[in-house]
Amino acid sequence: MNCNDFKERIADFAVGEPIPEPMQKHLKGCADCAAELQAARRVLDAVTPRSVVEPSPDFDARILAAACTTPSRPSRLRRIFRWAGSVAATAAVVAVAVTFSLRTPAYAARKYFGSAVAAMSDLRTFRMELRVRTRPHENFSFTDPRLDFVPHTVTVEYGDTLRWRVEKPGRIVVDDGRTTRMWCPEAGQGFFAPTGGLNAVEELEILLDPRLLMLSEQRHAAHTKGANYEVDEEGPTVRLRVVMPAQGDFRQSDYALNSSISESNTLREYRFDKASGRLTEVRITALLPGGDRVVLLESDRIAYDEPVDRAALTAVPGGIEWIDLSCGPSGNRLAGISAREAATRILKAMNSWDETLLDEAFCYYGAQVRELLKSVYKGAVILSVDKPVRSGDYAGVFVPCEILRADGKSDRLMMALRNDNSEKSWVVDGGF
Structure with a gap:
């Protein structure tokens, strides 16, 4: 009996199946497996749906009509950075994916969710190539449906600490587990702060760890008002569609409306592999007045456990004027x-x-x-x-x-x- 054998069954044990005696002995002597089982049970209890929800027959028409009744696009927004970029809306979208099933009993949803968590527990690296309608030098949160796509890359290494890099042609962010650094190559200027003190990638932060999409962000979903979703099983995949109204306060001005994903009325579409629970596709579409739809963000490629050069992952250039944001x-x-x-x-x-x-x-x-x-x-x-x-x-x-x-x-x-x-x-x- 070893940790791998136990982890293969952790989803079953988390949903209440009896633990065989050999595995009980292993559990008593392995603090890591005990902690993982306890965490899985807490998460499953928190996200278990208490009832089966059925969408109304006019779901799409009703929600899309409501979401599209918004004022016109404001002037473009420029902000150097944000201390507290909101990721609750994106979290609401993704966290529901493996937690709820509109056509599956609650017990089955628990077990599927638990299996996905166990399958993702040994993830080593994650890489996503995506396109976003923005400008190369703007904040990572900034979007504009009138702009062309700009390529982005998200690369993450898991292990003793979380290391990651998010980049597009005019802006790069790196975190080596101790310090977050963001710089704009053309300006020769960058910012840094201790890890966790600089929300540099803002809404894209939710894409750094697909495991967190299913675990820690579920609580945000529970508190996000106005989100409407549906889940479908399509062969080997699970598809989640969410209509999310623009988040924020627009009573005084609509200036920031449609200037970011969270501040836009959107349709978010996610696909997950049913067997592993892994995210396989992302598409976020802006719902504009008059019924127009424009894709704001779309994944081109998602890969797991590809080799990552740590030195290249966390490398920063010379010749940058660094500003300490903690000062x-x-x-x-x-x-x-x-x-x-x-x-x-x-x-x-x-x-x-x-x-x-x-x-x-x-x-x-x-x-x-x-x-x-x-x-x-x-x-x-x-x-x-x-x-x-x-x-x-x-x-x-x-x-x-x-x-x-x-x-x-x-x-x-x-x-x-x-x-x-x-x-x-x-x-x-x-x-x-």
Whole structure:
């Protein structure tokens, strides 16, 4: 009797089947297997459906009609980063996949889920090649149905620690298990923070570990309102379809609507291998006004347990100006005031290029980017600063501004400001 023999039966034991005496002896002497069985039982108990759900006959028509009654697309959104990108919506989609079956008794759903968990327990590597409608240099969360596809690659190594790399042509994120680093090659600027302190890949984070799609994120699914789903078994695969309304608060402004997957009305489609529980296909489609549909994200290839070069996986380039995101603003000259007043002070400081105030306001911008901003906005005169608005799931506010640049051109900006730092000081998070 060994651990592999026990793990092959862990799904059966988790759903209540008797444990043979030889395996009981192994269980008593193996802390790892005991912990895994206990965890499987907790998860299965948490995700077991208490009843069989049947979708209404008009499910598709009713939900799609409701999801498509949204305002038009706002101006494009620029944000340098987000501290708390929302993954709850994606989690809601995926976690349900092996937890619920609309045509299967609860016990069968438990056992299928348990088998999938056991089959995935020895996963060593994961790689996904996908396409997303975005811009190469933008945040990983940013999407726009009007844009062309940009190739992305997600590579993960499991083991003593989780190591991963997510990249597209203009932005790369690497985590070596201790530090997360994100950089934009063309800008020569990057950010870093301890692992867990920089949500750099935002909504794509849920794709880093397919096991977590089925386990830890189920609790998010239980608390996500407005999600409607159906599950079908198609031969050797299980297909999950979810209609998810845009998440966030759009009462003040629809500026952020359709600027990310979670802030869009979407149809998410996932396929899983029935035998192993492994994710085999992902497609997320934006549901636009008038009934139009545009694919926002689509997997091209998903592979498991391919060899991974660890050195290449976690490699970072030289010549990057690294900004420590754990440090925060360098002062509090923009603390204790309204966002509108902060925006006004920042724009006035840009006129004379007051570096003392701008060092605080642009603390997350490197020297090269600041020099670029200086070349464009030094000498600019304020024409208007309007009332700040909240939109979507952004943690800060957007301040509509209009300025007249020194070259005679006028710019309308939506300055993104946030003050969720230890100093409670407003900092610029995008908009230029």
